[in-house]
Amino acid sequence: MASKLRDKLVDTALKLFYDKGFHVVSVDTILAVAGISKPTLYKYFRSKNELILAALRLRDEQSRNWLMREMARRGNTPREQLLALFETLGEFFLTQEFRGCMFINATVEFPHLDDPIHQAAAEHKRIFGRHIGDLVDKLKVLTPNELTEQLLILMEGAVITAHVSQAKTAAQQAKRSAEILIDHALKESHDPQ
Secondary structure, three states: OHHHHHHHHHHHHHHHHHHHOOOOOOHHHHHHHOOOHHHHHHHHHHOHHHHHHHHHHHHHHHHHHHHHHHHHOOOHHHHHHHHHHHHHHHHOOOOOOOOOOOOHHHHHOOOOOOOOHHHHHHHHHHHHHHHHHHHHHHHHHOOOHHHHHHHHHHHHHHHHHHOOOOOOHHHHHHHHHHHHHHHHHHHHHHHHH
């Protein structure tokens, strides 16, 4: 029962933080929506920031697993999996739930690099970036680090463009650019000048 209450708190907080923002959502709002008392909250979390960190950890686990699973399901080769990233994101961008990237939002609301919340968001980006790097390494291109960074920039740019400008084709445009970058890198590795 105890872990169910904690899970309910974290899940409720995650949804509210993603929908409305971290600073805007009060502890009282989270408690009211979750139907949980303040003493119960403080039994599991010493502060709102600890609850934010727990929500970010849950979102990290959910979003990384979902993206990696979808990329693997949609693509048989590393190239196909990398391009499937943009297809998967494009579908997410069209949902009613899409509010940008929770981790980018966290770094904006907690801008100091030494803030644990900022660090947790940055760690999510590093871990997912390693997954993209592992796929790029399998392509056997001459400049894998450069291609990895380019693909990650395209991904982040698509997320921000889709959120800020409500651009319905941001992911498709990013995918086209990714195809060009990947194919160019593959061509260079097979036909070095």
